[in-house]
Amino acid sequence: MPCMSTSAACWTAGQPAPYLHLARTFDLVEREKGKIKTTAMLCNMFRSLLALSPNDVLPAVYLCTNKISPDHENMELNIGGSLVISAMEESLGTSKSKIHEMYKTYGDLGDVAQECRQNQTLLAPPRPLSVRDVYSTLRKLSAISGGGSAGRRKILVLHLIRSCREMEMKFLVRTPVRNLRIGAMMKTILPALAHAVVLHEKCSTGPVVSLEDVKSQLQDLLVPSLLCEGATFAASSLAMVPGTPIPPMLARITNGVTQALKLFHGRAFTCEYKYDGQRAQIHRLTDGSVQIFSRQMKDSTSQFPDLVNMIKELCNSEVASFILDAEVVGIDRNKGNRLMSFQELSSRERGSKNSSIAIQNIKVDICVFVFDIMFCNGQRLLDNPLRQRRSYIHDLFQEKPGYLELAQQLIVEEDEASIDNSSTLHRMSSFFEKACQSSCEGIMLKTLDIDAGYSASKRCDSWLKVKRDYVEGLGDSLDLVPIGAWYGNGRKAGWYSPFLMACYNPESEEFQSVCRVMSGFSDDFYKEMKEFYSGEKILPKKPVYYKTDEQPELWFTAEQVWEIRGADLTLSPVHHAAIGVVHPSRGISVRMPRHIRCVPDRSPEDCSTATDVASMFRAQTRKMEVSSDGPGAG
Numbered sequence: 001m002p003c004m005s006t007s008a009a010c011w012t013a014g015q016p017a018p019y020l021h022l023a024r025t026f027d028l029v030e031r032e033k034g035k036i037k038t039t040a041m042l043c044n045m046f047r048s049l050l051a052l053s054p055n056d057v058l059p060a061v062y063l064c065t066n067k068i069s070p071d072h073e074n075m076e077l078n079i080g081g082s083l084v085i086s087a088m089e090e091s092l093g094t095s096k097s098k099i100h101e102m103y104k105t106y107g108d109l110g111d112v113a114q115e116c117r118q119n120q121t122l123l124a125p126p127r128p129l130s131v132r133d134v135y136s137t138l139r140k141l142s143a144i145s146g147g148g149s150a151g152r153r154k155i156l157v158l159h160l161i162r163s164c165r166e167m168e169m170k171f172l173v174r175t176p177v178r179n180l181r182i183g184a185m186m187k188t189i190l191p192a193l194a195h196a197v198v199l200h201e202k203c204s205t206g207p208v209v210s211l212e213d214v215k216s217q218l219q220d221l222l223v224p225s226l227l228c229e230g231a232t233f234a235a236s237s238l239a240m241v242p243g244t245p246i247p248p249m250l251a252r253i254t255n256g257v258t259q260a261l262k263l264f265h266g267r268a269f270t271c272e273y274k275y276d277g278q279r280a281q282i283h284r285l286t287d288g289s290v291q292i293f294s295r296q297m298k299d300s301t302s303q304f305p306d307l308v309n310m311i312k313e314l315c316n317s318e319v320a321s322f323i324l325d326a327e328v329v330g331i332d333r334n335k336g337n338r339l340m341s342f343q344e345l346s347s348r349e350r351g352s353k354n355s356s357i358a359i360q361n362i363k364v365d366i367c368v369f370v371f372d373i374m375f376c377n378g379q380r381l382l383d384n385p386l387r388q389r390r391s392y393i394h395d396l397f398q399e400k401p402g403y404l405e406l407a408q409q410l411i412v413e414e415d416e417a418s419i420d421n422s423s424t425l426h427r428m429s430s431f432f433e434k435a436c437q438s439s440c441e442g443i444m445l446k447t448l449d450i451d452a453g454y455s456a457s458k459r460c461d462s463w464l465k466v467k468r469d470y471v472e473g474l475g476d477s478l479d480l481v482p483i484g485a486w487y488g489n490g491r492k493a494g495w496y497s498p499f500l501m502a503c504y505n506p507e508s509e510e511f512q513s514v515c516r517v518m519s520g521f522s523d524d525f526y527k528e529m530k531e532f533y534s535g536e537k538i539l540p541k542k543p544v545y546y547k548t549d550e551q552p553e554l555w556f557t558a559e560q561v562w563e564i565r566g567a568d569l570t571l572s573p574v575h576h577a578a579i580g581v582v583h584p585s586r587g588i589s590v591r592m593p594r595h596i597r598c599v600p601d602r603s604p605e606d607c608s609t610a611t612d613v614a615s616m617f618r619a620q621t622r623k624m625e626v627s628s629d630g631p632g633a634g
């Protein structure tokens with residue numbers, strides 16, 4: 001029987017993989033800063049798992065990325081630093097005050113635990129932990145609720161801590177506090193896993209799969225689909241399954257219809273209203289049930305019982321299963337189907353994980369505007385061009401105005417798609433104006449035939465957005481993450497003000513500062529944030545992956561996303577957003593920023609990226625150069 005023992009712990013085929021195998025790899029990855037080498041290390045780890053314990057690959061992917069379930073299962077780990085510290089005190093023979101003191105020096109609970117364990121004399125070697133032990137214990141922890149749950153959780157954490165060997169302690173303790181500090185997010189894990197799959201298939205003389213195929217399928221589907229138990233790793237078997245959300249396709253920003261038309265020159269495209277609501281991915285499963293997923297791929301079915309009924313009632317019952325992309329918008333049916341703003345829609349009750357809101361308690365009615373279809377009756381449609389995909393939608397349901405409608409659209413055919421065609425520009429500008437008058441955020445433009453597939457999880461050039469705010473010169477808004485703050489003065493004494501805001505750079509996995517924000521907040525909001533950013537959410541020092549020349553008095557863990565709008569964008573010697581992209585040593589900053597709202601359904605890594613900030617900056621520069629020649633033009 002083959003046995004694996006490189007950097008890894010030794011184990012034989014068919015046996016559960018030791019957690020030490022992961023911990024040793026994490027340790028190597030933590031020390032190595034180069035992306036290529038860390039990917040190779042992770043790839044080797046996955047290869048050994050594929051060869052010896054394939055059932056441990058999924059738990060390992062979860063443990064590497066600090067998850068315990070696919071996002072749409074809405075499972076939370078439910079343990080915080082204080083429980084871990086209490087278990088450390090009991091199992092490592094170090095008092096809480098000593099642990100807190102050490103934490104101030106190390107800035108990391110995992111390092112503290114590792115140090116305490118090294119100073120401990122054990123009577124007998126602990127029973128080895130396996131990958132699946134750790135993973136299943138974390139899932140159990142998440143399921144514990146009700147009276148005495150803190151005590152029951154602590155027993156499980158104690159069991160894990162007591163069983164740790166070598167550097168296992170460091171990573172095991174970091175897991176519940178959600179910071180492995182190995183920079184191994186999905187972006188690093190996916191290529192490593194894809195390489196491992198291809199090499200594994202080659203060695204086991206299975207079907208020959210190309211790296212690009214595996215990569216793109218993993219990118220599209222891995223997070224939700226592959227992480228569902230039972231999926232295997234042969235690229236051909238990475239199937240789409242209704243009930244498992246697809247990461248949504250996203251659009252690029254443009255500064256007006258003129259620029260958008262230039263970008264789509266010579267290609268047929270559709271313009272659609274960009275509704276100001278909440279994205280909804282609607283799944284009908286073969287058993288007739290309906291599930292709704294948010295932009296974050298969270299199950300939001302319980303929030304929309306009325307939408308579920310509409311789909312059941314209005315969709316063609318001969319189509320057994322489908323996955324639709326749509327926007328749910330608040331609607332006032334007593335006022336001629338007036339569309340409401342996103343804010344009005346968000347005042348609607350949310351429902352909970354286990355129970356839907358009652359239909360009779362619904363205060364804000366909704367209309368759903370369907371704009372895409374990704375799966376129909378067992379057929380994956382991602383690679384079909386949009387024009388074809390849209391024909392599937394037409395066969396799927398009868399529109400019912402004010403309830404279920406197709407997104408309003410204007411088609412521009414290939415021979416009309418030219419900036420020199422004034423009639424096209426005029427039609428598009430009027431369409432844009434009509435969209436704005438109908439309370440929409442602007443319009444979306446999408447290629448119909450060329451490069452017109454549904455690129456799950458990607459922000460693509462084949463989807464463009466023209467937003468009213470931008471065209472009106474107010475500046476597009478950014479979704480930014482508070483990463484630090486100063487203590488407020490005067491009226492704001494006792495609260496935090498200003499906050500330091502950052503965008504995310506997925507390439508370097510860094511949060512890069514964009515601006516300080518100190519306006520747009522209510523007093524209640526200040527109070528709420530003072531309570532929210534406390535305890536473990538305050539970091540002892542600036543993390544290496546926060547990039548800025550600012551020195552706030554407090555550093556926060558990346559938790560929330562806020563919509564921020566400013567006058568315009570400018571180069572900055574202090575802020576690091578998109579540094580090196582539009583200027584070799586300067587980043588981009590927002591001038592006169594103000595807080596618009598919190599964006600609760602977005603995770604910090606899903607905020608505006610450095611590329612978004614750079615594109616907005618470039619678009620602004622171009623806009624200044626191009627003279628306006630009509631509404632929406634620019």
Ligand code: ATP
Pocket residue numbers: 249250251252272273274275276277278279295327371407444465
């Ligand atoms: P934004 O903050 O501008 O809404 P985003 O990052 O959520 O952007 P984008 O792909 O950039 O996503 O913009 C499209 C968003 O607009 C979608 O997420 C969706 O919620 C919404 N939307 C409204 N109408 C449409 C439409 N017809 N087609 C696609 N998306 C639409």
